Amino acid sequence: xxxxxGIVAIVTVAVVVIPTTLILTKKKITTTEIKxxxxxxxxxxxxxxxxxxxxxxxxxxxxxxxxxxxxxxxxxxxxxxxxxxIxxxIxxxxxxxxxxxxxxxxxxxTISTTTSVHRPFYKNWFRTSSMKDPRIAHTATVLKNGKxxxxxGYFDAINYGISSAELYDLSTATWTRIRSMNHGRCRHSAxxxxxGKxxxxxGxxxxxxxxxxxEWYDPPHEIWIKTGSMNIERHQHTASIxxxxxxxxxxGxxxxxxxxxxxxxxxxSTGKWTLIDNMKVARRFHHASTLENRKILVTGGFSNTTHAxxxxxxxxxxxxSWTITGTMHYARAGHTASVLANGKxxxxxxxxxxxxxxxxxSAELYDxxxxxxxxIEPLNIGRTTHAASVLNNGSVLVSGGTVGTFKDxxxxxxxxxxxxxxxxSGDMNCVRGQHLLSVLSNxxxxxxxxxxxxxxxxxxxx
Ligand SMILES: *[C@@H]1O[C@H](CO)[C@@H](O)[C@H](O)[C@H]1NC(C)=O
Ligand SMILES: *[C@@H]1O[C@H](CO)[C@@H](O)[C@H](O)[C@H]1NC(C)=O
Ligand SMILES: *[C@@H]1O[C@H](CO)[C@@H](O)[C@H](O)[C@H]1NC(C)=O
Ligand SMILES: *[C@@H]1O[C@H](CO)[C@@H](O)[C@H](O)[C@H]1NC(C)=O
Ligand SMILES: *[C@@H]1O[C@H](CO)[C@@H](O)[C@H](O)[C@H]1NC(C)=O
Ligand SMILES: *[C@@H]1O[C@H](CO)[C@@H](O)[C@H](O)[C@H]1NC(C)=O
Ligand SMILES: *[C@@H]1O[C@H](CO)[C@@H](O)[C@H](O)[C@H]1NC(C)=O
Numbered sequence: 001x002x003x004x005x006g007i008v009a010i011v012t013v014a015v016v017v018i019p020t021t022l023i024l025t026k027k028k029i030t031t032t033e034i035k036x037x038x039x040x041x042x043x044x045x046x047x048x049x050x051x052x053x054x055x056x057x058x059x060x061x062x063x064x065x066x067x068x069x070x071x072x073x074x075x076x077x078x079x080x081x082x083x084x085x086i087x088x089x090i091x092x093x094x095x096x097x098x099x100x101x102x103x104x105x106x107x108x109x110t111i112s113t114t115t116s117v118h119r120p121f122y123k124n125w126f127r128t129s130s131m132k133d134p135r136i137a138h139t140a141t142v143l144k145n146g147k148x149x150x151x152x153g154y155f156d157a158i159n160y161g162i163s164s165a166e167l168y169d170l171s172t173a174t175w176t177r178i179r180s181m182n183h184g185r186c187r188h189s190a191x192x193x194x195x196g197k198x199x200x201x202x203g204x205x206x207x208x209x210x211x212x213x214x215e216w217y218d219p220p221h222e223i224w225i226k227t228g229s230m231n232i233e234r235h236q237h238t239a240s241i242x243x244x245x246x247x248x249x250x251x252g253x254x255x256x257x258x259x260x261x262x263x264x265x266x267x268x269s270t271g272k273w274t275l276i277d278n279m280k281v282a283r284r285f286h287h288a289s290t291l292e293n294r295k296i297l298v299t300g301g302f303s304n305t306t307h308a309x310x311x312x313x314x315x316x317x318x319x320x321s322w323t324i325t326g327t328m329h330y331a332r333a334g335h336t337a338s339v340l341a342n343g344k345x346x347x348x349x350x351x352x353x354x355x356x357x358x359x360x361x362s363a364e365l366y367d368x369x370x371x372x373x374x375x376i377e378p379l380n381i382g383r384t385t386h387a388a389s390v391l392n393n394g395s396v397l398v399s400g401g402t403v404g405t406f407k408d409x410x411x412x413x414x415x416x417x418x419x420x421x422x423x424x425s426g427d428m429n430c431v432r433g434q435h436l437l438s439v440l441s442n443x444x445x446x447x448x449x450x451x452x453x454x455x456x457x458x459x460x461x462x
Contacts, residue, residue: 122426130458132177133164135449139190146441154186159207161185178222189239202234210235227271238288242317253284281311287337291368300332308333325371336388349383389437400432408433430457
């Protein structure tokens with residue numbers, strides 16, 4: 001069945017291209033090629049209407065669904081021949097050779113690197129019960145008792161934080177609504193404290209109102225207790241637990257959509273927040289990763305409403321200070337950052353500043369020993385606001401997100417640190433962006449929420 005889908009996809013792509021472009025190749029698509037792929041959307045306006053419509057559709061279809069895979073050459077060749085025939089026919093009936101030649105000079109590189117793709121069949125994602133409330137930009141925290149606490153987010157009204165909270169019990173695979181938080185919030189943070197409580201901080205209460213309130217969830221009593229307010233209202237910040245039990249909150253957006261460089265520490269014995277040294281760079285929608293050496297690596301994000309950052313910096317809990325570390329090869333926001341078993345940090349995708357290549361395929365690894373970034377094999381498709389989690393076997397699962405021409409996606413792929421390659425890993429049952437992946441205590445991954453925009457879209461297990 002997937003072969004057929006593949007063929008259909010190839011036919012669609014190939015309609016506007018001469019058969020010589022149907023060289024099925026295992027070639028890696030480089031960034032330059034991706035850029036030219038995106039560029040060709042623009043060039044399509046110069047060709048006849050019938051064609052240009054097709055070209056644009058083609059390109060966006062490709063970027064949203066194309067996934068390169070390791071299919072056998074034999075299959076590819078057979079498919080290629082079959083398709084060339086079909087396509088020659090389609091082309092000859094639809095367009096003149098002259099036009100095709102004109103187009104092919106512009107799109108040849110693009111198409112030839114993407115026609116080899118089709119989606120193999122994998123059934124790795126399984127529906128589990130739906131959350132009581134659908135949600136986007138929520139938090140999900142695996143508790144010490146193995147349950148998953150999901151809190152806040154928004155759904156019906158964009159960026160109006162909800163206060164509802166619920167628990168997923170993996171022994172029964174069901175959700176139970178618990179007491180709501182004291183405040184509605186989305187784009188907030190949730191941090192598991194050493195004593196098993198969960199501290200939620202900040203977020204948006206409504207579209208334009210970030211909050212400084214924080215509260216903690218007490219698992220035995222399933223209640224929320226208000227605690228000290230942060231010094232600054234923020235959302236889209238990061239929160240990291242430090243070795244001494246303090247919680248470090250950094251950056252975010254404050255009132256009037258100003259990106260913050262401020263950082264504060266929470267002491268759970270006193271319930272108080274203390275401002276500390278500012279980050280070197282103001283940012284929101286960034287990532288914070290806890291390294292083996294206990295330093296916190298902060299990567300990318302937006303410096304304001306639109307400008308993505310390549311800057312990375314380290315927080316040293318011993319000196320309570322920030323230092324700039326190696327700059328990423330790509331500016332990105334809405335990316336993922338995962339700490340691998342070998343101590344390196346894998347950063348994938350995100351949104352760039354390049355108007356012709358907004359959604360990044362690029363992946364890079366941070367080496368905390370040298371502070372340097374190395375470009376590695378890119379994702380099979382560019383993604384932003386996707387989700388990643390480190391599986392128990394050390395591989396990294398990446399799923400969904402916004403792809404190509406800003407469509408949400410259902411596909412997933414897995415990075416194997418040993419082979420340093422990406423492998424296609426099946427489609428989720430829903431398209432999702434800004435969803436979350438939580439590794440359960442039994443190793444299964446729970447995916448919750450996201451921009452599925454379908455109320456009935458259930459949570460899923462991988
Ligand atoms: C883990 O828990 C989930 C949810 O109950 C269940 O579907 C899955 O089969 C479990 N996995 C293992 C390996 O036991
Ligand atoms: C938190 O915000 C509230 C309302 O804006 C304000 O009254 C309060 O002083 C702030 N708290 C701190 C610790 O800054
Ligand atoms: C938290 O505050 C308590 C009470 O003031 C203090 O004893 C403790 O050292 C503080 N914790 C840290 C990690 O600074
Ligand atoms: C965001 O920051 C970038 C880089 O500093 C700047 O070029 C751009 O004009 C800023 N955009 C807005 C909307 O402030
Ligand atoms: C790290 O990057 C810097 C600057 O590019 C370079 O001089 C240095 O040799 C690199 N270190 C390692 C270990 O690759
Ligand atoms: C880890 O598990 C995933 C999911 O089952 C699988 O795709 C991947 O190949 C495994 N990785 C290794 C290194 O075994
Ligand atoms: C995932 O999305 C693709 C493209 O929109 C669609 O063809 C496919 O059927 C979807 N997969 C699942 C499992 O729904």
